[in-house]
Amino acid sequence: xxxxxxxxxxxxxxxxxxxxxxxxxxxxxxxxxxxxxxxxxxxxxxxxxxxxxxxxxxxxxxxxxxxxxxxxxxxxxxxxxxxxxxxxxxxxxxxxxxxxxxxxxxxxxxxxxxxxxxxxxxxxxxxxxxxxxxxxxxxxxxxxxxxxxxxxxxxxxxxxxxxxxxxxxxxxxxxxxxxxxxxxxxxxxxxxxxxxxxxxxxxxxxxxxxxxx
Numbered sequence: 001x002x003x004x005x006x007x008x009x010x011x012x013x014x015x016x017x018x019x020x021x022x023x024x025x026x027x028x029x030x031x032x033x034x035x036x037x038x039x040x041x042x043x044x045x046x047x048x049x050x051x052x053x054x055x056x057x058x059x060x061x062x063x064x065x066x067x068x069x070x071x072x073x074x075x076x077x078x079x080x081x082x083x084x085x086x087x088x089x090x091x092x093x094x095x096x097x098x099x100x101x102x103x104x105x106x107x108x109x110x111x112x113x114x115x116x117x118x119x120x121x122x123x124x125x126x127x128x129x130x131x132x133x134x135x136x137x138x139x140x141x142x143x144x145x146x147x148x149x150x151x152x153x154x155x156x157x158x159x160x161x162x163x164x165x166x167x168x169x170x171x172x173x174x175x176x177x178x179x180x181x182x183x184x185x186x187x188x189x190x191x192x193x194x195x196x197x198x199x200x201x202x203x204x205x206x207x208x209x210x211x212x213x
Contacts, residue, residue: 007161007162008031008033008157008159008160008161009159009160010149010150010151010152010157010158010159010160011027011030011073011149011150011158011159011160013071013072013073013150016072016073016089016090016091016150017071017072017073017091017092017093018091018092019048019091019092019098020046020047020048020049020091020092020098020099020100020185021046021048021185023046023089023091023100024044024045024046024100024185024187025044025165025169025171025187026165027041027044027089027100027102027158027165028041028042028043028044028165028166028169028187028188028189029041029042029163029164029165029166029189030158030159030160031108031158031159031160031161031163032102032105032138032156032157032158032159033152033156033157033158033159034138034139034140034155034156034157035110035113035139035155036109036110036113037109037110037113037114037137037138037139038107038108038109038110039105039106039107039108039128039134039137039138040105040106040108040163041102041104041105042104042105042106042188042189042192042194042195043102043103043104043105043186043187043188043189043192043194043195043196044100044101044102044103044186044187044188045100045101045103045174045175045185045186045187046098046099046100046101046185046186047088047098047099047100047101047185048098048185049068049092049096049097049098049099050097052180052183053179053180054174054177054178054179054180054181054183055068055097055098055099056068056078057069057097057098057099061097064078065078065097067090067145067146068088068090068097068098068099069094069095069096069097070090070092070093070094070095070096070097071090071094072090072091072092072093072094073089073090073148073149073150073158074089074090074146074147074148074149075087075088075089075090075140075144075145075146075147075148075149075154075156076088076089076090076099076145076146077135077140077141077142077144077145078142078145079142080132084131084132084135084136085132085135085136085140085141085142086101086102086131086132086135087101087102087131087134087135087140087144088100088101088102089102089149089158101131102131102134103130103131103134103175103186103188103195103196104128104129104130104131104133104134104188104194104195104196105128105134105137105194106128106192106194107124107127107128107137107194111124111127113139114127114128114137114138115127117136117137117138117139118133118136118137121133121137125193125194127194128194129194129195129196130196131196138156140156144156166189166190168190169187169188169189169190170187170188170189170190170195171184171186171187171188172184172186173185173186174186175196
């Protein structure tokens with residue numbers, strides 16, 4: 001199995017500085033690497049800062065959410081339900097909060113390490129099929145909050161291996177929130193078994209173009 005690292009190049013920080021609603025579908029099929037563990041991103045959600053009641057940054061900057069205010073290309077990691085870490089790619093220009101939650105990934109490399117980190121997973125498709133599962137499988141914790149995904153300063157890198165985002169990604173409401181739950185700000189790779197459930201929504205033709213390399 002390919003590790004997904006050969007030919008990978010960092011994503012463009014300039015494009016990550018865009019609107020989360022535009023950046024999110026472009027992140028589909030990018031590759032997240034931490035050591036030997038490699039996943040292809042197959043599901044994402046956009047969070048739009050001060051314009052989004054569901055965003056951690058809706059009420060302004062705090063100690064917890066400071067990474068969301070930039071610069072773009074940083075990893076925003078937060079703790080949820082008192083037990084799980086979740087990871088986001090920071091978007092928008094510096095001082096304007098925005099982020100894309102990495103909801104699910106398809107394992108490409110380091111599967112043995114992922115299986116040890118995720119003993120509850122019975123199948124390969126269960127290793128990274130949710131935001132908390134993804135962080136647990138990769139070993140991402142609060143120690144990686146603020147990591148620069150473009151330079152890999154803390155060992156976590158977001159790259160492109162030339163695989164384009166889907167022309168018609170799945171699109172539907174975000175999951176697990178109550179505020180602004182009506183917005184269709186979740187995107188996924190149609191037919192990928194690693195996408196978290198439920199998959200209610202539709203396909204959205206022509207919504208994404210590849211991240212510039």
